[in-house]
Structures are given as structure tokens and as C-alpha cells.
Amino acid sequence: MTASPGAGVAPLLSVEGIHAGYGPSQVLHGMSLRVGPGEFVTLLGRNGMGKSTTVKCILGLLPARAGVIRFDGRDITRSASHQIARAGIGLVPEGRQIFPNLSVEENLIATARPPRRAQAQSRPWTLERIHALFPRLQERRGNPGTRLSGGEQQMLAIGRALMTNPRLLILDEATEGLAPLVRRDIWQALRQLKDSGLAILCIDKNLGSMLPLADRHYIVEKGRVAWEGSSQDYLAVQDELRHRLSI
Numbered sequence: 139m140t141a142s143p144g145a146g147v148a149p150l151l152s153v154e155g156i157h158a159g160y161g162p163s164q165v166l167h168g169m170s171l172r173v174g175p176g177e178f179v180t181l182l183g184r185n186g187m188g189k190s191t192t193v194k195c196i197l198g199l200l201p202a203r204a205g206v207i208r209f210d211g212r213d214i215t216r217s218a219s220h221q222i223a224r225a226g227i228g229l230v231p232e233g234r235q236i237f238p239n240l241s242v243e244e245n246l247i248a249t250a251r252p253p254r255r256a257q258a259q260s261r262p263w264t265l266e267r268i269h270a271l272f273p274r275l276q277e278r279r280g281n282p283g284t285r286l287s288g289g290e291q292q293m294l295a296i297g298r299a300l301m302t303n304p305r306l307l308i309l310d311e312a313t314e315g316l317a318p319l320v321r322r323d324i325w326q327a328l329r330q331l332k333d334s335g336l337a338i339l340c341i342d343k344n345l346g347s348m349l350p351l352a353d354r355h356y357i358v359e360k361g362r363v364a365w366e367g368s369s370q371d372y373l374a375v376q377d378e379l380r381h382r383l384s385i
Contacts, residue, residue, distance in 0.1 A: 156205035228304030289320030
């Protein structure tokens with residue numbers, strides 16, 4: 139494993155030794171990761187290894203049985219999901235989960251929140267800014283969610299999360315099931331978000347698109363981190379990792 143860059147900078151998100159599961163089934167066995175301010179960090183690994191379970195614990199959707207989760211230095215391990223969202227974590231969930239009976243514009247404003255005082259100097263997310271990032275959403279602003287393509291729904295899910303003015307954006311399966319051209323548009327948008335200074339934690343199988351973007355990668359195997367490193371570190375040992383961890 140390699141050390142995280144900017145070791146002297148306090149992480150925005152810190153997950154330390156998390157154990158969690160569903161009923162008698164233990165899924166996470168000491169899961170740990172960090173995301174620094176403005177970092178793009180990925181969670182990689184085969185299905186069923188604990189990536190989405192880690193996200194659920196971070197967001198308060200699944201209680202951790204042991205370990206500590208801190209956001210901006212504050213312990214959020216036992217916080218309710220709505221408190222964690224208000225603290226500044228936005229989620230783009232697997233399956234998108236947009237509101238089907240609301241229009242595109244209604245979806246965007248349904249859970250919108252103004253920036254927190256700590257973000258007073260930053261540029262807030264508004265409908266106009268979302269439309270600049272995803273022009274298709276402006277073109278379809280009156281359409282119900284059920285009338286959108288899969289790619290448009292994913293853009294809407296990202297836009298909805300951004301309208302909460304998060305300090306950390308988490309994407310669970312960022313481009314799963316999308317056409318190549320749509321995936322390209324999503325990755326371009328994520329590049330803009332990273333360049334704006336937004337911290338991002340991303341789960342996706344499209345490693346080729348994430349390597350140029352990511353500051354660090356965590357490979358998850360059986361509920362714990364099996365490898366951590368930069369994109370350069372990964373490229374140096376990718377054949378060994380693919381063989382050993384089947385990613």
C-alpha cells in the first residue's frame with residue numbers, strides 16, 4: 139500500500155475499521171478509507187465485496203457494528219441519514235432512484251439545499267448551473283422522470299445530488315448500463331466537478347475512464363481494503379492485481 143498524498147492535510151471523510159453486515163451475514167471486516175478535500179477517490183472490486191455496503195454505512199443507511207466514520211472531523215458513525223446529508227454528503231445512488239412522477243425540474247428542486255456557512259465563498263449549485271453542466275436537462279425540464287433515457291436519468295441523479303450543495307459527492311455505479319457516448323459525457327462532467335474542487339468518491343467498473351481522473355484507488359476484497367494506491371501505482375502492478383483480485 140502507498141501513503142495517501144497530502145498526509146499532513148486532515149481528510150474530509152475518514153472511515154476507520156468499519157465492521158457491518160445484514161443480519162447474521164458479516165460483509166465488512168475492518169473497512170478503512172479516506173477522501174481528502176477536492177480528491178477523486180475510487181472504490182474498486184468485484185460484485186459482493188462490500189463497496190455498496192461501505193457507502194450505506196457512510197450515509198447512515200446501515201449501522202456500523204464497529205469502527206468510526208468521521209466527516210470534516212466530526213464523528214457521524216451513529217448519525218441519522220438526513221443529518222449526514224445535511225452535513226454535506228450527496229449521493230448518486232445505484233439505480234438512480236429519481237422521482238418518476240415529478241418533472242426533471244421538480245426532481246432537481248425537491249431536495250435542494252443552500253450551501254452551508256463553511257461554503258460561503260464557493261459558487262452555489264442552482265438550476266442554471268446544472269443546466270450548464272447537463273444541457274439535456276434544460277431541454278427536458280418539463281418531462282417526467284419516466285420519459286428520460288437511462289443516460290438522462292443518470293444526469294438527473296447527479297444534478298439532484300449537486301443541488302444539495304455537497305462537499306463530498308458519492309456515486310454508486312456512475313456509468314453502469316450506459317451507452318459509450320453517454321458515459322463519455324458523464325466522465326467529462328465528473329472532470330469538471332473535480333476541477334471545481336468537489337471531493338468525489340466513485341464506484342464504477344469503467345477503470346479506464348477513472349485512471350486519468352482519480353487521485354487514489356481502493357480495491358476491496360471480502361469486506362476490507364486489499365490494495366490502495368495512485369493511478370500510477372496501479373498501472374505499475376495492474377497485471378498482478380487483476381490476476382490476484384480478479385478485477
